[in-house]
Amino acid sequence: MDDSVRMQIENLRNLKINELRTRYRDLFGEASASSNRAHLFRRIAWRLQAQAEAGLSERARKRAAELANDLDLRLRAPRSFWREIERNGEILNRDPRLPPAGTVLERAYQGQSLRVSVLASGFEYQGKHYASLSAIAYRVTGTRWNGFHFFRLKQEWTA
Numbered sequence: 412m413d414d415s416v417r418m419q420i421e422n423l424r425n426l427k428i429n430e431l432r433t434r435y436r437d438l439f440g441e442a443s444a445s446s447n448r449a450h451l452f453r454r455i456a457w458r459l460q461a462q463a464e465a466g467l468s469e470r471a472r473k474r475a476a477e478l479a480n481d482l483d484l485r486l487r488a489p490r491s492f493w494r495e496i497e498r499n500g501e502i503l504n505r506d507p508r509l510p511p512a513g514t515v516l517e518r519a520y521q522g523q524s525l526r527v528s529v530l531a532s533g534f535e536y537q538g539k540h541y542a543s544l545s546a547i548a549y550r551v552t553g554t555r556w557n558g559f560h561f562f563r564l565k566q567e568w569t570a
Contacts (some may be wrong), residue, residue: 416463420456426456438462449564508564516544520551527562 426434431451435443438458440511443451461467467475511518512531517524527547528535531566536547552561 413463415457419459423452423455506559508559509562516564518562523551525551 423431423434424443425431428446428448428451432443433450434444434455435451443454445451460488483559497562510529514529516527516529518527519525525536527544530540534541536550541547541550542554544562544564546558548556548558548561
């Protein structure tokens with residue numbers, strides 16, 4: 412690396428975020444989505460070195476082309492995937508301590524009778540939908556509880 416590139420990189424260390432973003436836009440021809448100082452610094456320094464060395468090596472260009480062929484790969488499963496893994500409205504990874512949907516759990520607590528309906532996804536208590544038994548236990552007691560312990564569901568459900 413020659414001295415002029417080294418000086419340009421050293422000067423980057425004194426720039427503020429907005430100045431780094433402007434420099435990034437000048438070098439890359441597009442705005443950076445990042446506001447991370449270290450990321451911007453590294454990308455700009457890399458670009459300055461690549462320009463000084465007349466771009467990427469042939470090996471690097473071939474590797475970039477190989478990677479570009481995989482652009483159609485998804486990083487996340489489509490939303491429909493999660494719907495497809497449900498069977499009859501019940502999620503396959505359902506906790507084995509839970510009874511089947513439609514079951515009513517009953518528990519006496521401080522002279523009060525609690526009735527919770529188990530749904531395919533969540534629970535119903537007093538006409539409201541809850542995502543977890545713990546949320547219902549908190550609603551009833553005002554303190555944090557493990558919902559399975561509160562409703563005494565400690566072992567696998569057997570009908």
